[in-house]
């Protein structure tokens with residue numbers, strides 16, 4: 001008598017169109033949430049790498065960050081040029097910030113670029129450099145480089161220069177301009193953007209009180225050991241999605257699981 005083989009339900013890769021739709025829902029939701037949290041504002045963008053070298057998703061130049069929808073996202077190739085999207089829409093001028101980072105950072109699957117004023121203030125004064133001061137800022141223990149060129153990253157050359165400044169770091173400041181956050185997923189980029197701004201605001205406040213005490217190497221090592229990144233991302237993504245849904249910001253019909261489930 002033979003025993004039936006167990007049915008595998010978790011190892012089948014999701015169809016590409018399901019992956020793309022899930023990323024579309026996540027990018028649109030992430031943009032709306034960053035806008036609602038007053039991190040994104042009237043300009044900036046979130047992108048997500050598509051599988052199998054199919055380029056990346058990014059919003060169009062003119063679409064409001066307060067009303068983005070998944071079907072309005074464009075697909076661009078790794079040279080930053082439009083592949084597909086609704087008629088009449090074109091990529092943002094800073095699309096090359098995304099394409100050139102994706103090109104040289106295979107570990108990065110999502111990028112957020114925004115122009116948060118309090119965070120940018122650390123590039124405007126001959127004062128303290130932005131460093132990790134709050135516990136979750138251990139994410140940037142290997143440095144927060146400052147890109148010296150405040151111009152829009154609106155050419156491949158400027159994109160490559162920014163990617164060089166970023167190096168292996170998980171975030172960079174662009175002097176007198178804005179911020180760049182890179183992560184392994186769209187939920188990761190949302191949570192990192194929240195913590196990056198929290199850290200900058202906390203350090204700004206601490207500067208008002210006295211000499212800033214950045215996290216020490218020992219504190220960074222100890223907290224880094226404690227934190228379970230994937231679990232933390234899932235917890236905060238679930239919180240922010242729930243908050244946005246309760247405010248009526250996100251439709252219940254969008255697939256906003258942190259990871260796409262492939263179980264039938």
Ligand SMILES: [Zn+2]
Pocket residue numbers: 044094113114115152153177178
């Ligand atoms: Zn910008």
